[in-house]
Amino acid sequence: xxxxxxxxxxxxxxxxxxxxxxxxxxxxxxxxxxxxxxxxxxxxxxxxxxxxxxxxxxxxxxxxxxxxxxxxxxxxxxxxxxxxxxxxxxxxxxxxxxxxxxxxxxxxxxxxxxxxxxxxxxxxxxxxxxxxxxxxxxxxxxxxxxxxxxxxxxxxxxxxxxxxx
Numbered sequence: 001x002x003x004x005x006x007x008x009x010x011x012x013x014x015x016x017x018x019x020x021x022x023x024x025x026x027x028x029x030x031x032x033x034x035x036x037x038x039x040x041x042x043x044x045x046x047x048x049x050x051x052x053x054x055x056x057x058x059x060x061x062x063x064x065x066x067x068x069x070x071x072x073x074x075x076x077x078x079x080x081x082x083x084x085x086x087x088x089x090x091x092x093x094x095x096x097x098x099x100x101x102x103x104x105x106x107x108x109x110x111x112x113x114x115x116x117x118x119x120x121x122x123x124x125x126x127x128x129x130x131x132x133x134x135x136x137x138x139x140x141x142x143x144x145x146x147x148x149x150x151x152x153x154x155x156x157x158x159x160x161x162x163x164x165x
Contacts, residue, residue, distance in 0.1 A: 014070045021066040024092035028099035034101045043160040064139045073134040084128045091121040108158030108165030
């Protein structure tokens with residue numbers, strides 16, 4: 001009975017972390033309702049992906065972020081990983097903020113500085129999660145790579161469209 005209760009709690013933790021992660025994604029997505037149309041009007045570097053790539057990539061990354069947090073919680077319990085979970089929550093807020101800054105407010109400057117902060121937070125989260133459970137840190141490496149790529153893309157698009165952003 002005890003094992004079943006622990007198992008059901010663990011699945012509940014995963015569901016909760018997925019919910020928190022996708023709520024943050026939804027907050028960001030709300031700001032990007034007109035993003036594809038606006039993005040198409042911007043000058044972009046030749047290596048910029050088409051708009052249809054962003055949704056699937058972010059969806060996979062959000063699942064990886066939530067699963068990584070879940071693995072950390074499973075490894076040590078909620079109380080022991082408060083600092084790691086605080087980092088998890090802060091980076092989700094900063095992540096959602098980028099979309100509002102870039103697409104809703106159309107501030108390339110603010111969006112660029114936001115994504116640099118996000119890059120630092122994700123790197124810190126990789127290290128913090130890695131120290132608790134290697135797999136959790138490893139699951140965040142694609143996110144770190146994508147945010148690094150997105151930082152370069154933000155800089156490039158902002159530079160090419162300084163008059164509009």
